[in-house]
Amino acid sequence: MVESILPLELAGACVRRRGKALVGPVDLTISGRELTMVIGPNGSGKTSLLRMLHGLERTRDGTLSWAVSKELARRRQAFVFQTPILMRRTVVENIAYPLIVRGVGRKHAREKAVQWAARVDLDAYLDRPASALSGGERQKMTMVRALITDPEVLFLDEPCASLDGTSTREIEELLIQTRRQGTTIVMSTHDLGQARRLADRIVLLLRGKVHEACSAEGFFRQPATAEGESFLQGGIVE
Amino acid sequence: MNDFLQGLIEAFRLLVTLDQDLVEITLRSLQVSLTAVLIATAIGAPLGSWLAVTRFRGRRQAIACINALMGLPPVVVGLFVYLLFSRSGPFGVLGLLFTPTAMIIAQVFIATPLVVSISHQGLRELWAQYHDLLISLNTSKRQRMTTLIWDGRRALLTAALAGFGRAIGEVGAIMIVGGNIDQATRVLTTAIALETSKGNFSLALGLGIILILLAIAVNLAIHNLLRTERASLW
Amino acid sequence: MKLNIPAFVAALAVLLSAAHAETVRLAVTTSFHNSGLSDTLLPAIQQELGIEVQLLVVGTGQALRLGRNGDVDALLVHSRDAEEQFVAEGFGVRRCELMYNDFVLIGPKDDPAGVAAAASAAAALSAIATFEKRFVSRGDDSGTHTRELHIWSLADLDPDEFGSWYSEVGAGMGASLNTASALNAYILSDRASWLAFGNKGALALLYSGDAELHNQYAFLQVSQARHSHVKAELASRVERWLSGPRGGELINGFRLQGESLFRHNASCNG
Ligand SMILES: Nc1ncnc2c1ncn2[C@@H]1O[C@H](COP(=O)(O)OP(=O)(O)O)[C@@H](O)[C@H]1O
Numbered sequence: 186m187v188e189s190i191l192p193l194e195l196a197g198a199c200v201r202r203r204g205k206a207l208v209g210p211v212d213l214t215i216s217g218r219e220l221t222m223v224i225g226p227n228g229s230g231k232t233s234l235l236r237m238l239h240g241l242e243r244t245r246d247g248t249l250s251w252a253v254s255k256e257l258a259r260r261r262q263a264f265v266f267q268t269p270i271l272m273r274r275t276v277v278e279n280i281a282y283p284l285i286v287r288g289v290g291r292k293h294a295r296e297k298a299v300q301w302a303a304r305v306d307l308d309a310y311l312d313r314p315a316s317a318l319s320g321g322e323r324q325k326m327t328m329v330r331a332l333i334t335d336p337e338v339l340f341l342d343e344p345c346a347s348l349d350g351t352s353t354r355e356i357e358e359l360l361i362q363t364r365r366q367g368t369t370i371v372m373s374t375h376d377l378g379q380a381r382r383l384a385d386r387i388v389l390l391l392r393g394k395v396h397e398a399c400s401a402e403g404f405f406r407q408p409a410t411a412e413g414e415s416f417l418q419g420g421i422v423e
Numbered sequence: 424m425n426d427f428l429q430g431l432i433e434a435f436r437l438l439v440t441l442d443q444d445l446v447e448i449t450l451r452s453l454q455v456s457l458t459a460v461l462i463a464t465a466i467g468a469p470l471g472s473w474l475a476v477t478r479f480r481g482r483r484q485a486i487a488c489i490n491a492l493m494g495l496p497p498v499v500v501g502l503f504v505y506l507l508f509s510r511s512g513p514f515g516v517l518g519l520l521f522t523p524t525a526m527i528i529a530q531v532f533i534a535t536p537l538v539v540s541i542s543h544q545g546l547r548e549l550w551a552q553y554h555d556l557l558i559s560l561n562t563s564k565r566q567r568m569t570t571l572i573w574d575g576r577r578a579l580l581t582a583a584l585a586g587f588g589r590a591i592g593e594v595g596a597i598m599i600v601g602g603n604i605d606q607a608t609r610v611l612t613t614a615i616a617l618e619t620s621k622g623n624f625s626l627a628l629g630l631g632i633i634l635i636l637l638a639i640a641v642n643l644a645i646h647n648l649l650r651t652e653r654a655s656l657w
Numbered sequence: 658m659k660l661n662i663p664a665f666v667a668a669l670a671v672l673l674s675a676a677h678a679e680t681v682r683l684a685v686t687t688s689f690h691n692s693g694l695s696d697t698l699l700p701a702i703q704q705e706l707g708i709e710v711q712l713l714v715v716g717t718g719q720a721l722r723l724g725r726n727g728d729v730d731a732l733l734v735h736s737r738d739a740e741e742q743f744v745a746e747g748f749g750v751r752r753c754e755l756m757y758n759d760f761v762l763i764g765p766k767d768d769p770a771g772v773a774a775a776a777s778a779a780a781a782l783s784a785i786a787t788f789e790k791r792f793v794s795r796g797d798d799s800g801t802h803t804r805e806l807h808i809w810s811l812a813d814l815d816p817d818e819f820g821s822w823y824s825e826v827g828a829g830m831g832a833s834l835n836t837a838s839a840l841n842a843y844i845l846s847d848r849a850s851w852l853a854f855g856n857k858g859a860l861a862l863l864y865s866g867d868a869e870l871h872n873q874y875a876f877l878q879v880s881q882a883r884h885s886h887v888k889a890e891l892a893s894r895v896e897r898w899l900s901g902p903r904g905g906e907l908i909n910g911f912r913l914q915g916e917s918l919f920r921h922n923a924s925c926n927g
């Protein structure tokens with residue numbers, strides 16, 4: 186068994202743009218084999234927080250540390266963006282790309298990509314350009330592209346934000362399978378229903394600050410703060 | 424008006440009779456400019472890609488320089504290459520002056536800034552789309568560059584064709600380094616310049632029409648080649 | 658597709674440069690080339706000497722530069738002072754006079770300055786200056802330009818002081834004739850270029866015949882002492898052939914539009 190890259194620990198970490206703190210300071214620990222759901226209204230900093238965790242945004246002020254070096258940790262993470270990033274390639278080439286980058290031979294990479302495509306019912310579209318896929322198919326493609334390297338930690342930024350019910354269900358099923366196989370998932374959503382269905386832990390983000398971080402069960406039973414309660418009731422929280 | 428008509432007639436006559444001199448200079452034009460553009464693209468694509476993925480001090484100045492080089496008058500390039508390859512110049516011993524090779528070298532200088540600049544513009548856009556993904560996947564700089572070059576090959580083709588357009592229509596540089604020697608270094612543009620200087624406007628115009636037809640043919644041929652490679656547009 | 662570019666370029670260079678072994682590069686002025694005489698002489702040289710002469714048609718100034726830099730094996734030009742200096746500086750083996758033709762004064766058919774009746778070339782140019790009729794000058798330090806300046810000086814006139822009627826175009830003979838034709842202006846040309854010119858428009862040959870309009874061409878072989886790579890042996894064979902009886906026959910016999918153009922008067926000194 187490979188050494189785990191977890192836990193991921195944040196202490197006083199901020200994301201800043203032109204000096205202004207968009208997120209933070211945040212203290213947070215992600216420790217393993219569970220699905221952490223970051224919830225909060227639009228603009229509360231969910232995307233920025235996830236990007237910081239993955240290393241796409243520089244951590245300012247505080248610290249962000251993995252159990253192993255940042256370089257090693259990076260190799261065992263993957264990120265699914267809110268708007269799918271399509272490469273100007275075929276579906277199967279898109280899915281195989283992370284393997285190619287890691288030096289896997291073309292033939293083997295393609296075989297694995299074909300298997301993964303089949304898991305999300307994309308096998309009929311293998312050799313079509315990715316741009317020919319529908320919104321839901323695009324997001325499924327980027328999901329398996331993220332999973333093909335078998336990451337220990339998977340980040341997803343509102344993966345179902347603009348999808349219909351069917352696509353959302355397919356993606357949620359894939360997420361449940363993935364978690365069952367032991368992958369640690371950190372994702373964001375503004376859909377409380379999705380949070381209820383999937384989350385083990387809840388991180389409530391308001392104005393860039395972690396307002397609550399607790400078990401999902403506890404949060405949905407009784408939020409610890411008035412804002413949490415208000416957010417849960419569907420009231421307008423800024 | 425008469426001159427235009429005569430030019431058209433002349434072009435038609437040259438084409439129909441497949442004038443042997445015409446075939447020779449046309450093939451030489453193609454050989455010189457296509458080779459030059461091939462080399463310019465081999466330089467320009469990696470450089471454009473590198474400029475797209477790399478941030479360094481003076482990057483904007485470097486790009487400004489390359490854009491300025493696009494406006495370099497071919498005559499200046501010709502003079503520069505002449506001085507390099509003159510028997511009295513640093514590379515004189517190679518004996519390349521007044522050969523098609525010297526013309527290719529001059530056109531590489533002329534086409535490369537254009538190819539770099541247009542490649543960079545196209546690949547920079549692609550890089551903006553790919554940036555987060557390629558960073559997330561922990562790609563090396565080399566991998567980023569090759570991915571952009573491969574996925575941006577249409578932009579690179581546009582760049583190469585622009586370079587070809589500039590090269591095939593260029594006369595100032597190859598006149599100086601090629602010398603417009605009959606049967607050795609004469610190409611369409613230098614022949615046009617020569618006939619113009621002789622006052623043979625209709626022949627010059629006829630050759631000009633053939634030059635344009637040639638450029639169009641090359642563009643269409645390459646675009647068709649790509650269309651058969653993959654039917655759909657990205 | 659993977660291309661080994663450096664190897665490809667190197668192979669190309671070898672292929673292209675080694676194509677002809679027995680070639681001589683000769684820089685000639687546009688005025689000589691425009692006559693079409695080279696189309697008669699070059700095939701004969703190829704046939705009788707087995708030497709391919711590659712012509713570089715350039716201005717006199719550029720021809721001399723090419724010779725100085727050793728980029729050609731010989732020159733055929735018509736600018737005596739510059740030629741003598743070229744030899745004196747050791748770039749040329751010797752100056753071999755070959756043939757002559759003459760300069761002619763071209764202008765609008767209706768001849769508004771009345772140069773056709775002038776007593777001399779200098780008088781003709783004086784008339785143009787007096788009436789301030791449009792005049793196009795090569796302005797490129799070519800043999801023709803040098804001669805034009807010489808005749809202005811004979812007429813005691815200085816082109817620097819002329820008004821806008823005097824246009825220096827800084828171009829070759831053909832391009833200058835095109836300009837003159839478009840402006841319906843006077844211009845000094847060599848006879849050969851004028852006869853061969855295809856865009857005469859409303860221009861006509863108005864004045865010729867003055868001894869000052871004598872246009873001597875000379876052959877200058879580039880010195881091997883200066884540039885060891887020049888093909889001296891081949892160049893002297895071409896020189897001997899041109900100044901000899903075969904060259905004379907072809908040069909004197911050359912006709913353009915029914916007119917005999919060049920007189921062979923070979924004499925080599927040095
Ligand atoms: N590039 C940027 N420059 C300045 N402000 C930004 C930038 N990106 C996001 N923001 C701001 O940061 C805050 C958090 O944004 P984001 O992380 O996208 O929130 P969420 O994903 O929860 O909607 C918002 O107020 C947003 O306007």
Ligand SMILES: [Mg+2]
Pocket residue numbers: 231232233267342343
């Ligand atoms: Mg967001």
